[in-house]
Amino acid sequence: MRTVDAAVSAEVARDEHGSPGVIVVHSPDASERQRFYPLDPAVELGRRDAEQARDRVALEDARMSRRHATLRMRGDGAGCEVRDLDSRNGTFVDGRRVGSAHAPVGSIVRAGDSFFEVALAPIDIAPHPLICGRARAMSRVFAQIRRAGPAGEHVLIEGETGTGKELIAEALHAESRRPGRLVAVNCAAIPSEIAESFLFGHKKGAFTGAHADAEGVFEQAHDGTLLLDEIGELRLDLQAKLLRVLETRQVTPVGAATARPITARVVSATNAALRVAAAAGTFRTDLYARLSAIEIAVPPLRARRSDIPLLAEALLARAAPSVKLELSANAIDALLRHRWPMNVRELRSLCQRLALLFPRGGSVRLADVAPHLGASECADSGEQRESSVPLRAELVDLLEAHRGNVLKLAAHYGKDRKQIYRWLEHHALAAGDFR
Secondary structure, eight states, X not given: OOOSOSSOOTTSOOBTTBOEEEEEEEOSOGGGTTOEEEOSSEEEEEEOOTTTGGGSEEEOOTTSOXXXXXXXXXXXXSSEEEEEOSOSSOEEETTEEESEEEEOTTOEEEXXXXXXXXXXXXOOOOXXXXXXXXXXXXXXXXXXXXXXXXXXXXXXXXXXXXXXXXXHHHHHHHHHTOSSOEEEEEGGGSOGGGHHHHHHOBOTTSSTTOOSOBOOHHHHTTTSEEEEETGGGSOHHHHHHHHHHHHHTEEOOBXXXXXXXXXXXXXXXXXXXXXXXXXXXXXXXHHHHHHTSEEEEOOOGGGOGGGHHHHHHHHHHHHSTTSOEEEOHHHHHHHHHOOOTTHHHHHHHHHHHHHHHOTTOEEEOHHHHGGGSOGGGGSOSSOOOOTTSOOHHHHHHHHHHTTTOHHHXXXXXTOOHHHHHHHHHHTTOOGGGGO
């Protein structure tokens, strides 16, 4: 079987979205991280050795077996079939230990301490320097940024809370080469009594407290970019006035008799489906049409799981720049399985907490991330087990910490060594592998 040839055979199911394969999401073998292998029509995963390196996706991972598992593309193109090859430490699909199982596109397969995403072929587009990510879903965003940046049309960015919509706006502004600055406004946070003045400016004496002329945000963003975040929260009366500004390219400050020209490009952002709001009558359809000349949909973090280790590494380095923090394989496993309801913002918050927990750096284990994630993501691999048996990941962490010393594990649990060995056998673990 050919496993590393980039050419995909004619028998492989293709569509406009790309060809199926696996991405090395994370591995002790740093040289292999983020590499894509096509299912041609199958790949075999295994530990690298001198004799057989060409016969499989071979990684320098001490916890992988020499012949660990095979992944074979399904005839219907719906992911692949995963088969464990009697490996020493087991094969897992989305956290569940399997002998043979279907892994749809987007699934995470674990073999040893290496993680693979069943994915479509990546799009050959360089990441934007302001944004961390290599996933296929982000490649589309990078392409849109590079096309839309230099254009003059208004842009609407849609995405869930915490997906980094403001970073997309910053990237658009950088690509636009506009001499003015980027001015960001949270429409949901504008006090209603000063909203019009805040947006459009005012003249001295226009209202009580207007002691001097003041520019609105449109003028502050002269020759630059105005980001209207949470645009869906803007009041209907202000929506009408905003539409007028966009149509005439002029703004009339509160209390002024004449309008002033504006040159700011408007980028709007929302975590709601603005098209649905417009259809429901809670957002003006004509304003939506103006704002959405170009639309960019930012994928949630759960739709770009191969980016999670990259993002975590970058965010840890930013949170603790003077020390080295590394994530253990079990910690990465938990991060990959978490649903991230608050997306990148939630991951950034976790990394900031870990930086406080490890002021001198070190290895972050499953036990360190578990309190900050839902219990389901830190559960065992999905096997049916008695409640008295510790989680596999928990045992691995302890074996790593105590270098395979079973006596220390027995002392930790207050159990006899024989019980520890039974638990290790239950999870297909060998203490000698950690010495």
